[in-house]
Amino acid sequence: MTTGRREDADGTTSEITGDTLNVREIGSLLAGQVGTTDQQGSEPNAAGSEPTGTPIGTGAEIRRKRRYRKRAENVELETLVASTRRYLEALTGYDEDTVADMERRLRNVCKDIWALWIAPSGRPRVATTDPAKFKPEDIKALIECWQERGLKPSYQAKLLDAFNGFLLWHGNSVIPLMRKMKHVAFPQAQVEDIVTLARDEVELLRRAAQGVEGWKGEVARFIIDILPHCGLRPTEARTQELDGVDTKHWRITVTHPKGENRYKRVQRTAVVAQSGRQALLDFLAARETYLNGEKHKALIPWRSPDDSLETVGQHIWMKVKQELERVSGIKFKIKDLRALFCQTYIDQGIQTDKVSQAMRHSSTAVTERYYGRIKSEDAFRDFDAPVKKVSAQFQSSSP
Numbered sequence: 001m002t003t004g005r006r007e008d009a010d011g012t013t014s015e016i017t018g019d020t021l022n023v024r025e026i027g028s029l030l031a032g033q034v035g036t037t038d039q040q041g042s043e044p045n046a047a048g049s050e051p052t053g054t055p056i057g058t059g060a061e062i063r064r065k066r067r068y069r070k071r072a073e074n075v076e077l078e079t080l081v082a083s084t085r086r087y088l089e090a091l092t093g094y095d096e097d098t099v100a101d102m103e104r105r106l107r108n109v110c111k112d113i114w115a116l117w118i119a120p121s122g123r124p125r126v127a128t129t130d131p132a133k134f135k136p137e138d139i140k141a142l143i144e145c146w147q148e149r150g151l152k153p154s155y156q157a158k159l160l161d162a163f164n165g166f167l168l169w170h171g172n173s174v175i176p177l178m179r180k181m182k183h184v185a186f187p188q189a190q191v192e193d194i195v196t197l198a199r200d201e202v203e204l205l206r207r208a209a210q211g212v213e214g215w216k217g218e219v220a221r222f223i224i225d226i227l228p229h230c231g232l233r234p235t236e237a238r239t240q241e242l243d244g245v246d247t248k249h250w251r252i253t254v255t256h257p258k259g260e261n262r263y264k265r266v267q268r269t270a271v272v273a274q275s276g277r278q279a280l281l282d283f284l285a286a287r288e289t290y291l292n293g294e295k296h297k298a299l300i301p302w303r304s305p306d307d308s309l310e311t312v313g314q315h316i317w318m319k320v321k322q323e324l325e326r327v328s329g330i331k332f333k334i335k336d337l338r339a340l341f342c343q344t345y346i347d348q349g350i351q352t353d354k355v356s357q358a359m360r361h362s363s364t365a366v367t368e369r370y371y372g373r374i375k376s377e378d379a380f381r382d383f384d385a386p387v388k389k390v391s392a393q394f395q396s397s398s399p
Helices: 021-030 059-092 096-117 137-148 153-169 174-181 199-210 213-226 234-238 275-291 313-328 336-349 351-356 364-370 375-379 385-398
Strands: 252-253 269-271 300-302 307-310
Touching: 059 096, 059 153, 096 137, 096 153, 096 252, 137 153, 199 213, 199 364, 213 313, 234 313, 234 336, 269 375, 300 351, 336 351, 351 364
Parallel strands: none
Antiparallel strands: 252 269, 300 307
């Protein structure tokens, strides 16, 4: 499965393309840890492996032992990866992005399990790579591994949630039982500060977009000048169709909203704020010039090398973003512009519940946790006038 984002070890995401879980990827990550000289004195935990200790005998015997050990390790690794693949293939009712997120997290968990499985003696280790046989001690070792690596608690919680679903699919309820018994202090998702692009960073990106020529430049300006004023998600904007854009009432009926195949009721209407309307009109005019009389349903069409038209693809989307980063020197994620929309209009005094509606959230809790919230100073300022009035009343009634 190819995806456009990657979840890094620190919990952040970055846009790449990658394949599904595979043995070679996990094995290459740990290259040098298997069958090397510094590992000959400590065997991995594979059942049926050769006795531990310093190899003795002829060179042929030593090489034969190494090959035996590596074959045993590869069997364990292939079993773990194949099991993960079967679990992902069995998932139903989830959209593509959700499955891709699960796959990335399980890939990271598999790497950590494998590192713990082949760890030398004296280091935290797991006793098995079989998901049906994981015990509390193995879960504890995994959490300690994440803590030692300095992963954010929120990201640890996401990894543990993905792994829990995998274990439950194998009939192993060790994590829910540990939670009930309070066996281990599990990582908890934390409410983190919302960080949005600063005004000067947005200006640098805008200047960079102005300098990009051709249709790629129009797409760059769409990203920088329109997305911060409509709150569309990156995939929603990229796959939007022209018929859903209403420049009379300044509404966008989202063609493919998040959760369209999962939820019964999906909010499809987005607003284009005043600050983004002229930019949208300019883009639509440039679109007509680009199409040169041809018709296409996509709001953002793209001409292929064979001169055929298609909806702009994820790889082109990311190339435009990378061009903006290169010229401006500002690293950003396209989804950051959605948070920028939220925080900008909350700061301008629009009530949070109204901004939440514009972002098509199910509740303000989602908005305030991940995208934007009223700042303390702005909230306290509203209390100044009432407090003064109350004080004046008390003063007038005093003898």
